[in-house]
Amino acid sequence: MSGMHENARARDGVREVSIIGGGTAGWMTAAALARLIAPLGVKVRLIESDAIGTVGVGEATLPHIRFFNERLGIDEAEFMAATQATIKLGIEFRGWGREGDSYIHPFGDYGREAGGVAFHQLWRRLHAEGKAGRICDYSLPVVMAEQDRFAPPAADPRSVMSSFSYAYQMDATLYARFLRAFAEGLGVERVEGRIVDAALVPDTDHVDHVILEDGRRIGGDLFVDCSGFRGLLIEGALKAGYEDWSDVLPCDRAVAVPCDSAGPPSPYTRATARKAGWQWRIPLQHRLGNGYVYCSDHIGDQEAADDLLSCLDAAPQAEPRFLRFRTGRRRRQWVGNTVALGLSAGFLEPLESTSIYLIQAGITTLVELFPEGPVDPLDAAEFDRVMALEYERVRDFLVLHYFATERDDSPFWDRVRTMAIPDSLSHKMELFRRRGSVVQYKDGLFLEPSWLAVYLGQRVVPEGHDPLADRMPLDKAERYLAELRSQIRRTVDALPRHEDFLKRHCPAAAA
Amino acid sequence: MTSGLRTERIAVLGETWEGWLCAAFLARLLGRMTQVVVVPTPQDAGAPPALASLPSMRGLHDAMGLDEHDLARACEGTFRLGTLHEREAGRSFVVPFGAPGPSLEGAAFHQHWLRLKVQGDEGGFEPHWLGAVLARSGRFLPQAEVEGLPLPEYGLHLSGAAYAKFMQRAALHYGAKRAARLAQALPGNDDRIDALRLEDGADLRADLYLDCTGTAPDAAAGWHDAGAAPALAWSEDSTQPNLSATRMRLEEDAEDILIPLAGRSIRLRSGGPGGEGRLGWQARSWRGNLVAIGAAACRLPPLEMPQMRIAQIGIEALRGLLPNGADQRVEREEFNRVTSEAYARLADFQRLHRILAGRAAQPAPDDPLARKIEQFESRGRVVTYDGESFDQDSHLAVMLGHGLMPRRYDPLTETVPAGEARSRLKQHRRAVLRAAETAQDQGEVARILHAPRRRSAGGGR
Structure with missing residues (x-):
C-alpha cells in the first residue's frame, strides 16, 4: 500500500455540492445527499429563488418512493400528513383502447402462478372459452382500488395480502417543502437567489461557479442541475444536447388546475384519454389535482383549458396553469462536474407517474457513483448508460399506451395509432400478440404485471396462449380461478375503507 | 383460436446427453399433449466424461421432478460449491456460488471489507464468504441454518455418460420415444425441415x-x-484433492481442469492446436423449424465448465416460447435474441477471466466488458447486464480473485464507524468459521450418498 489510498486523497476532491434549483428534484437530491453523503464531510447547498415557480411534477408516485423515504429515515405517517398524501394502488385508464373502456394498472400481481405456468396464460385459456372473469378480478390491488379499500400489505408470502405494493398521491410542492425542512435540519445550506450565469474552468467542461443576479458567485466541486426544463447548466452552459422523442410521444403541453374534492379520495389516480391527449385526476386528502396533457398540433391552449374546466369534479381552486415541454432525454446527463436530475435530465409525460421515480433513480445512481475525488469521465459515462436504459424502457412503455388503441375519433389518435414505434417496442408487442408472452429484462422499471395490464386493458389480445397452459384439466383450472377470485373478494370485503385508513394513520391538517 | 397447441410432435435430433435432457424435460412438461421422439444421428457427439452445473440448473431438474440428490447418486455426483482457480506461485482463489454477506447502511458487503482493506489492516476477502470457505475446504452444508449468513448455493459435478443414461431413462419414463437412426433430413421450403428419413x-x-x-x-x-x-x-x-470445487488451472496455452466425481476425478486439458471446429455461437440458433440447443448452438472453452449452462439457456428459452402453431416466426426471433445475448454474456464472463489473467487483450472502450472492469477497478462497483449466467457475486469473486483491487471504496461505508465495521467483519468471519465447522466433509457425504443401497428384506427386485 503506497501511503494514502484514493478515498483519503479524495477528501481533497469533492467537498462541496451545489444543487441548482429547488422543487421536487432539488430537494429530493438535497435530502438524500444530506443524509447519505454529508456525514462524510461533504457540504451540501441548494440555490433557489422564491421568484421562480416550480413545476411541482409527479403528484402521483410509484412504490419505489417508499424505499427512498425509508432510506432517509422518514416516518410514513408524518410524511403523509405533511403532504396531504393518500394511498395509490394503481392508475385507472379510461378510454384508451376505445372510448368507454376502462382498466386499472395495479401495483401488484395478477393471480398466482400454477403448475409452472404464468397465471395470465391460464386465464387467457379459460377466458377464450368464456370461463373466466376479467383479469382484474384476480388482482387484489385492483379490487381494493375499485372498492376504495386499503390496508398495508402483509410480509408473509403465502398470504394473498402480500401480492401488492402501494405508493402515494401527494402534493409535490408540500413534499419539496417537507424535504427542505428535513435537509436543512441536516445542515443543508439554502441560498436564496436567481442564477444568471455560470462560469466554466477555462478549456474544460467543469463548472467553476454560478453567478447570481446580485453578483454573488457560488462555487462547488460538484453541481447538480435541478433547474428544470431549461437545464441551466447541463444545456445552457455545457450544451449536452437533447434527444427529441416527440415523434413517438407528441404531447408537448399541459394545463393544470386543482379543484375541491367531491367525495372521499380514491386510492388510485385516473388518466382519461381525451381528444388531443389525456387528463389526470389525482385525489389528495384536501383536494383533487387535475391536468390535461395535450399536443399543441391538435388543440389550442384556451380550448384545452376550457375542456379541462368543463369536466372537473368540483369547483376549481385556482386559475389554470400552463406548461410546455418537449419529450426526450438529455443526450448526456452527466457532463464534467455537472449531473442533471429531474426535468433538466429529460422529460417523460406523467402518464405512469415516472417523474419522481426517475429523479430517485438518478439520485441512487449518483450516490453509487459519487465522485469524491476529481470527477472521472468513466463514471459520467456509466451514469449515462444506466439512466439512458431507464429512460428508454419507460419511453417504450408510455408509447404503448398511445399506440395500442383503436381510437380513430380525432386527428391526434389517428396520428399516434399509426405512428412508427421503436423496434424495441414492436418486438415486445408482437410477442405478446402472438402468444401472450411478456419480454423480460433485468434492469428496467416496469415488470410483467405492468405490461400485462396495459396490453390486456388496451385490447392487445393474444392470438394464442402458452401451450403449457393446456396441461391443467379445464375443470381444475376453472375451480382454481374461481377460488382465487372469491378469496380476493373475501379479503377485500374485510379491509377498512381508504378514507378511514387515512383518518387513523395520517390525518393532514385542514388545508 | 382457443386451443393453443398444435405441436403434436417434437423430434429431437441427437441421442446425446443434451438430446435426452431436452427429451426428458419436454416429455415431462408436455405430458400427453405432444409426442417427443429422439432420433439418433451419425453426427451425435459422445457425452463428455464429466459435466458441471450451476445452481440455477436445479430449477430445470425440479421442473422435471428430479431430486438433485438422486441425480448425484445416479451419476457419480458431487456437490459443486464453486471453482478453485489455481494461479502461479501457489496462489489460488475461489469463485463460489451465492452471496458473501448482506449489505450494510446502503453499501454492499464487500465494500465494507474493501474500506478496511485499503486502510491497510484487513486480510483477504475469502474468509468472509461461506461458499468459498466450503469450496476450498471440501465441505458441504446442504441445509444451512447459519446465523445471518447467506445460504451457500451449489451445482453438481456429474459423470457425463451416467447423466446421459439417467436422462434417457427419465425421458423414456415420461413417454418420449426413440426412433431409428437418421438417414437424411428432407428439406422443405424456407429453411424448414419437411421430414426426417430414417434408416x-x-x-x-x-x-x-x-x-x-x-x-x-x-x-x-x-x-x-x-x-x-x-x-x-x-x-x-485417481487424485481427489477436493470434492467441493472444480479445480481450474490457467496455463500458458492451456487450461487444466480437474472435476471431482465420487471415487475418481476427471481431468480435462484444453489447449493447443488440433481442436475440432470453431468456438462461438449461432446468432440464429432457431432457423425455420429447427432449434439448435447445447453445443450445436454454442461452443465455448471449458473455463468454468459452461456446457450444461449452455444447454440450460436454450432449454429455458424454448420453454417460454414453445410454439403454438405452424407460424413460428415471432417465437424464433425472440429465442434468437435471448439466446445470443446469453451466449455473448457467458463468453464475456470467460473473457473477463482471461483479460484479468493477462491472457487476452484489454477490451476496447465500447466493449461491454470495459464497463465492468472500469467500474470495479475504479470503485468496486459490479456491473452486470441482461442475460447474464453469472451474477454480481460471481463477478466480484472473479475480479477480486485475479487481484483487481478497486482504487477506492464506496464512501457510504463510512457511515459505520471503522471500529464497528472491523468488529462486524470479525463477527462475520467467526460465523463463517463456525458454519464451516458444522459442515460435513464431502468425502463423508459422498460415502453415504454413494453407499450400496441395502436391499429390502424380500431380496430386492
Whole structure:
C-alpha cells in the first residue's frame, strides 16, 4: 500500500455540492445527499429563488418512493400528513383502447402462478372459452382500488395480502417543502437567489461557479442541475444536447388546475384519454389535482383549458396553469462536474407517474457513483448508460399506451395509432400478440404485471396462449380461478375503507 | 383460436446427453399433449466424461421432478460449491456460488471489507464468504441454518455418460420415444425441415425439430466466431484433492481442469492446436423449424465448465416460447435474441477471466466488458447486464480473485464507524468459521450418498 489510498486523497476532491434549483428534484437530491453523503464531510447547498415557480411534477408516485423515504429515515405517517398524501394502488385508464373502456394498472400481481405456468396464460385459456372473469378480478390491488379499500400489505408470502405494493398521491410542492425542512435540519445550506450565469474552468467542461443576479458567485466541486426544463447548466452552459422523442410521444403541453374534492379520495389516480391527449385526476386528502396533457398540433391552449374546466369534479381552486415541454432525454446527463436530475435530465409525460421515480433513480445512481475525488469521465459515462436504459424502457412503455388503441375519433389518435414505434417496442408487442408472452429484462422499471395490464386493458389480445397452459384439466383450472377470485373478494370485503385508513394513520391538517 | 397447441410432435435430433435432457424435460412438461421422439444421428457427439452445473440448473431438474440428490447418486455426483482457480506461485482463489454477506447502511458487503482493506489492516476477502470457505475446504452444508449468513448455493459435478443414461431413462419414463437412426433430413421450403428419413425407411414428421447433436455447423451464416477450438484431452485421474470445487488451472496455452466425481476425478486439458471446429455461437440458433440447443448452438472453452449452462439457456428459452402453431416466426426471433445475448454474456464472463489473467487483450472502450472492469477497478462497483449466467457475486469473486483491487471504496461505508465495521467483519468471519465447522466433509457425504443401497428384506427386485 503506497501511503494514502484514493478515498483519503479524495477528501481533497469533492467537498462541496451545489444543487441548482429547488422543487421536487432539488430537494429530493438535497435530502438524500444530506443524509447519505454529508456525514462524510461533504457540504451540501441548494440555490433557489422564491421568484421562480416550480413545476411541482409527479403528484402521483410509484412504490419505489417508499424505499427512498425509508432510506432517509422518514416516518410514513408524518410524511403523509405533511403532504396531504393518500394511498395509490394503481392508475385507472379510461378510454384508451376505445372510448368507454376502462382498466386499472395495479401495483401488484395478477393471480398466482400454477403448475409452472404464468397465471395470465391460464386465464387467457379459460377466458377464450368464456370461463373466466376479467383479469382484474384476480388482482387484489385492483379490487381494493375499485372498492376504495386499503390496508398495508402483509410480509408473509403465502398470504394473498402480500401480492401488492402501494405508493402515494401527494402534493409535490408540500413534499419539496417537507424535504427542505428535513435537509436543512441536516445542515443543508439554502441560498436564496436567481442564477444568471455560470462560469466554466477555462478549456474544460467543469463548472467553476454560478453567478447570481446580485453578483454573488457560488462555487462547488460538484453541481447538480435541478433547474428544470431549461437545464441551466447541463444545456445552457455545457450544451449536452437533447434527444427529441416527440415523434413517438407528441404531447408537448399541459394545463393544470386543482379543484375541491367531491367525495372521499380514491386510492388510485385516473388518466382519461381525451381528444388531443389525456387528463389526470389525482385525489389528495384536501383536494383533487387535475391536468390535461395535450399536443399543441391538435388543440389550442384556451380550448384545452376550457375542456379541462368543463369536466372537473368540483369547483376549481385556482386559475389554470400552463406548461410546455418537449419529450426526450438529455443526450448526456452527466457532463464534467455537472449531473442533471429531474426535468433538466429529460422529460417523460406523467402518464405512469415516472417523474419522481426517475429523479430517485438518478439520485441512487449518483450516490453509487459519487465522485469524491476529481470527477472521472468513466463514471459520467456509466451514469449515462444506466439512466439512458431507464429512460428508454419507460419511453417504450408510455408509447404503448398511445399506440395500442383503436381510437380513430380525432386527428391526434389517428396520428399516434399509426405512428412508427421503436423496434424495441414492436418486438415486445408482437410477442405478446402472438402468444401472450411478456419480454423480460433485468434492469428496467416496469415488470410483467405492468405490461400485462396495459396490453390486456388496451385490447392487445393474444392470438394464442402458452401451450403449457393446456396441461391443467379445464375443470381444475376453472375451480382454481374461481377460488382465487372469491378469496380476493373475501379479503377485500374485510379491509377498512381508504378514507378511514387515512383518518387513523395520517390525518393532514385542514388545508 | 382457443386451443393453443398444435405441436403434436417434437423430434429431437441427437441421442446425446443434451438430446435426452431436452427429451426428458419436454416429455415431462408436455405430458400427453405432444409426442417427443429422439432420433439418433451419425453426427451425435459422445457425452463428455464429466459435466458441471450451476445452481440455477436445479430449477430445470425440479421442473422435471428430479431430486438433485438422486441425480448425484445416479451419476457419480458431487456437490459443486464453486471453482478453485489455481494461479502461479501457489496462489489460488475461489469463485463460489451465492452471496458473501448482506449489505450494510446502503453499501454492499464487500465494500465494507474493501474500506478496511485499503486502510491497510484487513486480510483477504475469502474468509468472509461461506461458499468459498466450503469450496476450498471440501465441505458441504446442504441445509444451512447459519446465523445471518447467506445460504451457500451449489451445482453438481456429474459423470457425463451416467447423466446421459439417467436422462434417457427419465425421458423414456415420461413417454418420449426413440426412433431409428437418421438417414437424411428432407428439406422443405424456407429453411424448414419437411421430414426426417430414417434408416428403417420411414419418414418422421414433426412440428418442431431440435438439433441436439452436439455438432455445430462450421461457420454457418450468423455464426459468431470466437476463434479456433482448442484440442481437448480427457483423462481419468485417481487424485481427489477436493470434492467441493472444480479445480481450474490457467496455463500458458492451456487450461487444466480437474472435476471431482465420487471415487475418481476427471481431468480435462484444453489447449493447443488440433481442436475440432470453431468456438462461438449461432446468432440464429432457431432457423425455420429447427432449434439448435447445447453445443450445436454454442461452443465455448471449458473455463468454468459452461456446457450444461449452455444447454440450460436454450432449454429455458424454448420453454417460454414453445410454439403454438405452424407460424413460428415471432417465437424464433425472440429465442434468437435471448439466446445470443446469453451466449455473448457467458463468453464475456470467460473473457473477463482471461483479460484479468493477462491472457487476452484489454477490451476496447465500447466493449461491454470495459464497463465492468472500469467500474470495479475504479470503485468496486459490479456491473452486470441482461442475460447474464453469472451474477454480481460471481463477478466480484472473479475480479477480486485475479487481484483487481478497486482504487477506492464506496464512501457510504463510512457511515459505520471503522471500529464497528472491523468488529462486524470479525463477527462475520467467526460465523463463517463456525458454519464451516458444522459442515460435513464431502468425502463423508459422498460415502453415504454413494453407499450400496441395502436391499429390502424380500431380496430386492
